[in-house]
Amino acid sequence: xxxxxxxxxxxxxxxxxxxxxxxxxxxxxxxxxxxxxxxxxxxxxxxxxxxxxxxxxxxxxxxxxxxxxxxxxxxxxxxxxxxxxxxxxxxxxxxxxxxxxxxxxxxxxxxxxxxxxxxxxxxxxxxxxxxxxxxxxxxxxxxxxxxxxxxxxxxxxxxxxxxxxxxxxxxxxxxxxxxxxxxxxxxxxxxxxxxxxxxxxxxxxxxxxxxxxxxxxxxxxxxxxxxxxxxxxxxxxxxxxxxxxxxxxxxxxxxxxxxxxxxxxxxxxxxxxxxxxxxxxxxxxxxxxxxxxxxxxxxxxxxxxxxxxxxxxxxxxxxxxxxxxxxxxxxxxxxxxxxxxxxxxxxxxxxxxxxxxxxxxxxxxxxxxxxxxxxxxxxxxxxxxxxxxxxxxxxxxxxxxxxxxxxxxxxxxxxxxxxxxxxxxxxxxxxxxxxxxxxxxxxxxxxxxxxxxxxxxxxxxxxxxxxxxxxxxxxxxxxxxxxxxxxxxxxxxxxxxxxxxxxxxxxxxxxxxxxxxxxxxxxxxxxxxxxxxxxxxxxxxxxxxxxxxxxxxxxxxxxxxxxxxxxxxxxxxxxxxxxxxxxxxxxxxxxxxxxxxxxxxxxxxxxxxxxxxxxxxxxxxxxxxxxxxxxxxxxxxxxxxxxxxxxxxxxxxxxxxxxxxxxxxxxxxxxxxxxxxxxxxxxxxxxxxxxxxxxxxxxxxxxxxxxxxxxxxxxxxxxxxxxxxxxxx
Ligand code: SF4
Ligand code: ZN
Numbered sequence: 001x002x003x004x005x006x007x008x009x010x011x012x013x014x015x016x017x018x019x020x021x022x023x024x025x026x027x028x029x030x031x032x033x034x035x036x037x038x039x040x041x042x043x044x045x046x047x048x049x050x051x052x053x054x055x056x057x058x059x060x061x062x063x064x065x066x067x068x069x070x071x072x073x074x075x076x077x078x079x080x081x082x083x084x085x086x087x088x089x090x091x092x093x094x095x096x097x098x099x100x101x102x103x104x105x106x107x108x109x110x111x112x113x114x115x116x117x118x119x120x121x122x123x124x125x126x127x128x129x130x131x132x133x134x135x136x137x138x139x140x141x142x143x144x145x146x147x148x149x150x151x152x153x154x155x156x157x158x159x160x161x162x163x164x165x166x167x168x169x170x171x172x173x174x175x176x177x178x179x180x181x182x183x184x185x186x187x188x189x190x191x192x193x194x195x196x197x198x199x200x201x202x203x204x205x206x207x208x209x210x211x212x213x214x215x216x217x218x219x220x221x222x223x224x225x226x227x228x229x230x231x232x233x234x235x236x237x238x239x240x241x242x243x244x245x246x247x248x249x250x251x252x253x254x255x256x257x258x259x260x261x262x263x264x265x266x267x268x269x270x271x272x273x274x275x276x277x278x279x280x281x282x283x284x285x286x287x288x289x290x291x292x293x294x295x296x297x298x299x300x301x302x303x304x305x306x307x308x309x310x311x312x313x314x315x316x317x318x319x320x321x322x323x324x325x326x327x328x329x330x331x332x333x334x335x336x337x338x339x340x341x342x343x344x345x346x347x348x349x350x351x352x353x354x355x356x357x358x359x360x361x362x363x364x365x366x367x368x369x370x371x372x373x374x375x376x377x378x379x380x381x382x383x384x385x386x387x388x389x390x391x392x393x394x395x396x397x398x399x400x401x402x403x404x405x406x407x408x409x410x411x412x413x414x415x416x417x418x419x420x421x422x423x424x425x426x427x428x429x430x431x432x433x434x435x436x437x438x439x440x441x442x443x444x445x446x447x448x449x450x451x452x453x454x455x456x457x458x459x460x461x462x463x464x465x466x467x468x469x470x471x472x473x474x475x476x477x478x479x480x481x482x483x484x485x486x487x488x489x490x491x492x493x494x495x496x497x498x499x500x501x502x503x504x505x506x507x508x509x510x511x512x513x514x515x516x517x518x519x520x521x522x523x524x525x526x527x528x529x530x531x532x533x534x535x536x537x538x539x540x541x542x543x544x545x546x547x548x549x550x551x552x553x554x555x556x557x558x559x560x561x562x563x564x565x566x567x568x569x570x571x572x573x574x575x576x577x578x579x580x581x582x583x584x585x586x587x588x589x590x591x592x593x594x595x596x597x598x599x600x601x602x603x604x605x606x607x608x609x610x611x612x613x614x615x616x617x618x619x620x621x622x623x624x625x626x627x628x629x630x631x632x633x634x635x636x637x638x639x640x641x642x643x644x645x646x647x648x649x650x651x652x653x654x655x656x657x658x659x660x661x662x663x664x665x666x667x668x669x670x671x672x673x674x675x676x677x678x679x680x681x682x683x684x685x686x687x688x689x690x691x692x693x694x695x696x697x698x699x700x701x702x703x704x705x706x707x708x709x710x711x712x713x714x715x716x717x718x719x720x721x722x723x724x725x726x727x728x729x
Contacts, residue, residue, distance in 0.1 A: 010259030033061030094264030145248030149177030177253025196331025242270025288365030367446030505537025517639035599647025
């Protein structure tokens with residue numbers, strides 16, 4: 001163990017603990033000990049302190065205990081010539097640093113100015129973390145890089161960031177070197193930042209580095225199911241991170257004492273640090289999988305080195321197009337003034353259509369563009385567009401056409417500079433000027449689809465050919481065939497009922513963080529994350545018979561009304577590790593299905609109204625059951641059976657099997673406006689089927705009622721049918 005690193009980290013920790021003490025004293029003087037402190041929209045208080053100590057602070061006075069604890073961890077600063085044989089004191093200094101930084105940051109929220117402004121994100125709330133953090137645990141993001149400091153040139157900053165994005169590695173940014181944070185360099189270069197693009201600028205202050213770790217601890221709590229209580233759980237949380245969250249620190253530019261202290265904090269999590277300057281290395285393994293601190297590493301080799309040191313395995317297939325491609329670019333938007341060409345929406349006639357053909361009818365890899373190419377259109381042109389994809393495979397089935405077709409959105413959006421929304425004949429695509437300048441053409445849509453379909457669906461897709469049409473007369477001529485196919489598919493899908501099939505599909509993808517959770521997916525009830533329908537389950541099983549989805553025979557029906565089958569129960573018992581023995585697919589009260597944490601919506605019973613309310617992820621206001629989405633999510637998730645609450649996929653709401661055991665659709669007394677709007681057509685149709693065409697107007701939303709009293713008076717006024725139904729419990 002190097003004495004210099006230890007000395008500098010411990011010195012840095014002293015500085016940061018002192019700063020936190022000072023700021024806390026000032027806060028107490030200004031506001032008093034009872035003044036409320038909190039980060040926005042979390043129920044983990046100060047997550048790092050909560051995770052490590054099991055305490056939830058809510059007043060300024062509560063922070064004293066945290067700082068006292070940090071102080072107690074602080075080792076004395078060793079004199080320069082003392083040899084420290086162990087990492088111990090350095091690691092403690094790192095923890096003291098993180099406790100103190102979290103206090104410094106939460107005081108900014110309490111007293112202002114808030115650390116979230118412009119592009120700076122500051123604290124990430126639980127809702128966003130639940131949605132995004134899952135990707136860290138299930139492998140969609142192989143890991144995260146916490147970058148502190150900046151590079152000498154903006155060009156180098158962008159290059160490092162693009163490399164991380166292409167490898168799907170989430171990036172957190174904080175602190176500065178030479179007066180700059182890398183996030184500022186990206187802003188100067190117009191790089192889009194935010195959770196959508198995997199680039200999260202936490203803050204310029206060194207103390208903002210703690211946000212990366214308070215996300216790491218919440219990942220262990222949310223997805224690892226660890227409830228903080230004390231030392232044992234604190235250790236579990238650190239080990240969870242070491243084993244599951246592949247993170248590392250990239251220190252760019254001068255590494256001062258405070259940065260040393262933060263690196264020491266990260267080592268507790270098993271996160272190593274890689275620096276481009278010459279600092280002392282800690283090479284032997286111990287806490288981290290391999291080395292702890294590696295330096296100096298040339299900047300253009302840092303990402304590669306970090307991946308090696310953290311022991312990350314990254315498999316990305318290289319797609320032969322002139323712009324980077326990967327999930328980090330999926331959420332990126334192309335603004336009007338950046339648009340090189342526009343397709344669909346109100347701008348031009350457009351559609352995309354994937355069809356199955358016989359093996360001999362498809363020439364694999366053939367990509368044809370009929371009509372002018374992208375570079376023949378003027379900047380900002382609206383382009384008529386048809387993307388026709390022919391797929392053949394020995395195990396391909398017509399049912400899989402829609403499964404594959406829905407992937408067009410993701411695959412195309414993942415190209416940097418391509419924004420894609422919608423599907424079928426309701427698409428809107430923008431291609432940026434920059435992508436055009438880089439040489440991106442319409443034929444590259446074909447290259448992407450060919451490469452991704454073969455790569456992601458190897459067992460059902462053997463051959464792919466793609467044709468792009470960019471002349472209006474062709475688009476018009478071909479559209480009727482596509483529309484006819486869409487209609488036939490919808491027809492077939494709506495004819496699929498739970499009664500008409502013998503097997504349902506399971507999904508166990510979320511067991512990695514909710515070990516007892518199983519989704520049972522039936523034709524009339526999709527997976528709660530909204531991403532898997534019965535057909536998807538079927539296709540996924542064909543693609544990978546040993547993957548997360550498998551067929552489950554229904555067996556004897558135990559209750560048609562509640563949706564309970566012996567075969568499903570037997571399967572559940574085994575796959576939930578004997579934690580659960582019964583599921584009723586259509587009941588919110590008797591043995592309801594469990595939730596992992598990815599639900600699109602939560603249904604909650606409102607006993608006073610004799611009905612249920614539904615709130616979608618992303619709605620942050622109060623709801624009539626007295627809880628916000630985040631609080632509800634905390635009590636429903638984790639694979640527990642919680643009668644009265646249900647996490648569901650959005651489309652289940654308009655299914656005929658929607659809590660049919662309790663009377664179904666008519667039980668809905670309240671739902672968010674956003675959800676009502678999103679499902680508007682389907683809801684109307686469902687109401688008509690029930691013979692109550694004006695039912696949808698009887699459902700309250702947040703513009704009508706927030707409290708139970710307001711809700712009840714509205715329901716009485718509109719004579720909501722739930723009031724006259726049998727008591728729910
Ligand atoms: Fe997770 Fe269920 Fe979605 Fe599968 S269907 S990914 S288990 S939420
Ligand atoms: Zn899940």
